[in-house]
Amino acid sequence: MINVFGHKSPDTDATCSALIWAWYLNEHTTQDATAYVLGELNSETRFVLNHWEVSAPELLPILDAGAQVVIVDTNNSQELPENIADTEVIQIIDHHKLVGGLETVGPVNITMRPLACTATVMYDLMGAHAENLPREIAGLMLSCILSDTLEFRSPTTTPHDKDIAEKLAMSLDIDMTKYAAAMFAAKSDVSEFSDKGLITMDSKKYDVGDKNFRVSVLETTTPQTILDRKEGIVDAITQCIAEENDVDEVLLFVVDILNEEATVFTYNDLTKQVVGASFGVTVESDTEVLPGVVSRKKQILPALKL
């Protein structure tokens, strides 16, 4: 049995592309596969699974040494189970930069493309099989593209991602804009999440100089609901730093999907310093609005400096 899973803090692409690839292996190869996730699902992903009537993947159990593994939507060992080095990684499908932490025992099947989401890479890998997807698999694929591109607003979007999304929407006969709006509304309803849950929902560790950051993003159509919880969130950040040995600071970006801007929390000297240096702004209050910034991959991580 092959274990298929994406990164910690699972989002729609990590979760659904694991489901898509497990389906593909089961349906079109001789291999048996099961999709898993590495953490709690966010409200967008729950909406997507519910909409397409697909059961949520179970939490990945502790893997035996030598277990066969397919990694999707990351190639970063920090975002994977601790014992990933003891497993047999047979395939990696991803769309991020090569991070350089992962080794494999033998030659491996790796496909990484500079596209907006993992599902688009999978569409291409499937060849003719992609023309005849079951409704729920096509729906998951479309959801991954809309989620990772923020309905084509993100600068990570390529014409190829958009083409595939339009093809899928047509085959599904759904109104893509309405469906995306419903996804983003679901993502924006974070009432069920604790302040700590908001920080780790979509979060990646990233080193800047000698500091270890946790760079968290909350994509929303209603940023004010999050900004209203600022005090509690800052308390949760302080607690998170105290609990995690390898995190010096949390940078939280609240991305306003519709207005295409980010508000970053600048609640102390270090956050003020890094945001000022990275985005060329003079930070004076405990939040800073960054117009046009929506993508961690293309606009936030490459800019970060001390």
Add this chain to the structure above:
Amino acid sequence: MINVFGHKSPDTDATCSALIWAWYLNEHTTQDATAYVLGELNSETRFVLNHWEVSAPELLPILDAGAQVVIVDTNNSQELPENIADTEVIQIIDHHKLVGGLETVGPVNITMRPLACTATVMYDLMGAHAENLPREIAGLMLSCILSDTLEFRSPTTTPHDKDIAEKLAMSLDIDMTKYAAAMFAAKSDVSEFSDKGLITMDSKKYDVGDKNFRVSVLETTTPQTILDRKEGIVDAITQCIAEENDVDEVLLFVVDILNEEATVFTYNDLTKQVVGASFGVTVESDTEVLPGVVSRKKQILPALKL
């Protein structure tokens, strides 16, 4: 201009797959590309280029920071130019295990497949364009497959590599077995190479426990011509270890292509120890014959232990 190149100690696959991919980029994309090599060509590769009337790639000049790079036939930063981290790697095409040393600045196009050689991966990537290759490109591709599979004798060979080779040989209307024999005879003529040249001709650094090894392979149809030079080669090994800071020992395997066995030099205590432990043999003389062993990737490196 995109710089396309393979690993240090260039062999037929590293050299010809760089030429093949530079041709593909120039012919079928809007990008301009030039193939390079990182060292002196071996006699097999010179024979291949001569046979298909293709000029040898020039030695890679020192790359400017930010230079655009396509890496073929390796993903190991130790086998690449020292300043590879300062370049912009836009694509990697390879068939080795993921080594984990290389990082990229942004999302990148990576295709790694568990096939016998890089040229087979390229054949698949070219899609319909692979059906209509110019004679010399098809010839280089066939040469890569025959070289890396030792004409399908190596356990790295997959049915897919063999299929592609047969298809190419048919389209070229050549006798594959005769052509492979001529390639291997050219490879076996090492009279022009110094003893030191023999050690580095096809050599990869590899760590075993706390020791850094250089694992060198000489594939030949006439092993005796190399064994006759044993004394000089052992002197050259001693000198190589003294000159290279990060090499504790050289393991030299003389692979007899036709009889499908390797003779490894066991000229001191450490080489005797590692060969004994790795292959379950009691080493008594200064060479040891290992029946059936022909592949560094599948049979030598995975076995090595102290």
